[in-house]
Amino acid sequence: MIVTTTKGDMDEAQLEKREGSVDNEIEMTTWVEYWLEGELVHRSAHVTLKQPVNFGGETAAFA
Amino acid sequence: MANSQSMCTSFMKELLLGQHQFGTSTITSRTSLTAPTTDTFKAALYFASATVNAATTAYSVTGEVTNTSGSGYTAGGVTVTNANAPAQTVSPTATAGVAYWTPSASFSWTALTVTTAFDAVLIYNSTQSNKAVSVHTFGSQTITAGSFTLTMPTNDTTNALLRLSTT
Numbered sequence: 546m547i548v549t550t551t552k553g554d555m556d557e558a559q560l561e562k563r564e565g566s567v568d569n570e571i572e573m574t575t576w577v578e579y580w581l582e583g584e585l586v587h588r589s590a591h592v593t594l595k596q597p598v599n600f601g602g603e604t605a606a607f608a
Numbered sequence: 609m610a611n612s613q614s615m616c617t618s619f620m621k622e623l624l625l626g627q628h629q630f631g632t633s634t635i636t637s638r639t640s641l642t643a644p645t646t647d648t649f650k651a652a653l654y655f656a657s658a659t660v661n662a663a664t665t666a667y668s669v670t671g672e673v674t675n676t677s678g679s680g681y682t683a684g685g686v687t688v689t690n691a692n693a694p695a696q697t698v699s700p701t702a703t704a705g706v707a708y709w710t711p712s713a714s715f716s717w718t719a720l721t722v723t724t725a726f727d728a729v730l731i732y733n734s735t736q737s738n739k740a741v742s743v744h745t746f747g748s749q750t751i752t753a754g755s756f757t758l759t760m761p762t763n764d765t766t767n768a769l770l771r772l773s774t775t
Contacts (some may be wrong), residue, residue, distance in 0.1 A: 549719070551753045572746045577754075589754030592746045594761050594769065597708075601620075601773040 548579050550586035555579075560586065571596045617696045617705025620772035624694035624709055636736055647735035651715045651758070652685030656725040660743045664730065667738035673726050680720030680751075688731060689713035697765045708768030715758040720751045729758055731769075742770060 546557040560579040567574040572592050579587040622628055626644055638644035650667070654660050658671020667684070675681050691712035698705040715729065725748035731741040749756065761767040 549753050551721070567747055574747055574749075576749075578752075585752055587754050588750060588752040589756065590749045590751060591757045591759065592749070593759040594744055594746065595767070596744075597761065597767060597769055597771045598742045598744065599771045599773060601706075601771075 548587055550579060550581065551584075552581065552586055555581070555586070569595075617698050617707055617774065620705070620707035620774075621694045621696040623772065624707060624770075638735075646690065647733050649688040649690060649711070649731055649741065650685045650734045651688050651711075652683075652730045652732070653681065653717075653722075653726050653756075654728040654730060656727040656748045658728065660728055660730050660740075662743070664740045664743060666740050667730060667732040667734075673722050673724075675721060676723040677721045678719060678753075680717050681722060684734070685729075686715050686717070687734075688715070692763050695763070704774050706765050706771055706773040708763065708765060708771045710760050710763035710767075710769040712760075712763070714760060716755065717751075717757075718755045719753070720756055721753055722756075723750050723752060725750055744769070 547554050548557050548560060550560070557579070560581055563578040563580065565576050572595055574590060574592045576588065576590040578585060619628070638647070652667055653673040654671050655673060660671065669683055672683060673681050688711045692710055694707055694709045696705060696707040727748040728743055728745045730743050733739045733741060760769055
């Protein structure tokens, strides 16, 4: 797979891949980094928002 | 049945649709005052060091994300895809209700390099003088020669991005 980096497009096999995620009440986030000889050359992130902004009370009771 | 005191849920949806006006205001023409067209909303990212919050009244470049290199981010942000009409739900007992709205697509930036941490997005009405709508925060991020995608929650009673509720 070709990865866009600060050094130009590179083959993923040439790079060290690091991934992570966060899942809490506010968001679900995943990120991927590619490193080349100790230098960060690519980082992407995907955040899914979970916490709405609310006007009025907290979540209305629908029982 | 008995009467129950509550703001009517339909009224809250109508607020989102601009069908109520309780005082004078100056707005940009929407072609027709009886059948106004939908405004355009935009989403702008802000550095973690910025100050956007409940007191924010309009979009500003102050504290807005800028490119560390390249041109992946454009001042003003991206246009919000808005295919979801404001909706409403009333509880089975008709004692509570909620009106809600969520953008219908993710906000995405590609070929982006922003190495200073950012952690907020401001949604604002670019048709109506860039009036602020809401601020949403998330864990600080940096992006290097990559992409940043902000996916919206499910557009329903509990999870929608904007909720106007009774109770």
